[in-house]
Amino acid sequence: MIIYIGLHKTGSTFLQKKIFPNFENYKFISRPFTQRNSEFNALQYSDESTFNEKLTFQKLRKFSGNYIISDEAFSGLIYHNYINRTTIAR
Secondary structure (H helix, E strand, C coil), X not given: CEEECCCCCCCHHHHHHHHHHHCXXXXXXXXXXXXXXXXXXXXXHCCCCCCCHHHHHHXXXXXXXXXXXXXXXXXXXXXXXXXXXXXXXC
């Protein structure tokens, strides 16, 4: 599994639209799926007070294997000074 985090405004959208979908033998997951999926939302938008690691990872296990997953929200909440980036990284 490849998880591409990509900070906002660093060319991530180009990679997501032009490069990652062309990798053979990988299923590519990005927006809008990562924004509408409850498992990814729990990972991207929680902070230490609301994040349930055990439950979140139980749900995310179905994505193990040959996936490329990318969403700028993995770098944290940009408009809130990336307050949850440590939780996401862990």
